[in-house]
Amino acid sequence: MKITILGSGTSQGVPVIGCDCKVCSSNDYKDNRLRCSILISHNGNNYVIDTGPDFRQQMLRAKVKKLSGVLFTHEHKDHFSGLDDVRAFNFIQKKDIDVYCTLRVEEALRREYEYIFSKNRYPGIPSINVNIISKESSIDLDGGLNIIPIEVMHYRLPVLGFRIGDFTYITDAKTVSIEERLKVRGTKVLIINALHKNDHISHFNLREALSFIEDINPEIAYITHISHLFGTHSEISDMLPENVFVVYDGFSFELDF
Helix, strand or coil: CEEEEEECECCCCECCCCCCCCCCCCCCHHHCECECEEEEEECCEEEEECCCCCHHHHHHHCCCCCCCEEECCCCCHHHHCCHHHHHHHHHHHCCCEEEEECHHHHHHHHHHCHHHHCCCCCCCCCCEEEEECCCCCCEEECCCEEEEEEEEEECCEEEEEEEECCEEECCCCCECCHHHHHHHCCCCEEEEECCCCCCCCCCCCHHHHHHHHHHHCCCEEEEECECCCCCCHHHHHHCCCCCEEECCCCCEEECCC
16 A cells, blocks of 8 residues: 655645745746645545645646545645646546545535536536444455544534544644544554644644644654644754654655555
8 A cells, every 4th residue: 555645734735925035936847835735546546635726737747647535624725725626537447436524514515516416417527425423333445455434623613533443634623532542552653734833723722633643653654734834844853853754745655454
């Protein structure tokens, strides 16, 4: 199984429009961060977690030719506003794209993409097959992937993280209950959000992310959902323990599954 970081930035991305701070003006490509998303590739199947506003650019950059499905963490625009561009895969694959989301996210999709669900379908619009999921049960995907949803709280909004074997991906977390942490325990590779060093109402800061990592005790951990207020990639790396790293767009790794 291969994991590719499609985007590692916050809702604004990095650089931020109109900002000339040292991070936003950095010449290091690792400081250019699209909105948060990952690609899971296994046995010829490609699954994306979240289709933010950079989805088209991310698919082109990663040279993705086939999309097996989309899993949504939650309904904020930086995580689902690129869904329209799955229509390219509809055209190539001649079939609907499977979407996995909670009932709450489906309701948001129906509001924001009314035309996708309309009875009078306009030619060329995206075609999706919605599969309702929850924290209560696992998901079996093509290619032999079994996924365990993990509910975290993004301030007061429930958000899903996902565990696949020894790998767990969580973004936009501020708190994680004891019950949901039990689902994460035993993870060998963890990706978790860490916005910056200061307190934030709806995201882990660095201290909170490191505390979560220490509690879960994976072999290796990566932080994502990085703000330009955090520092450059190099500066952030210098703040981290030896088994914790900051990801960047395009970074990939493989795991046995």
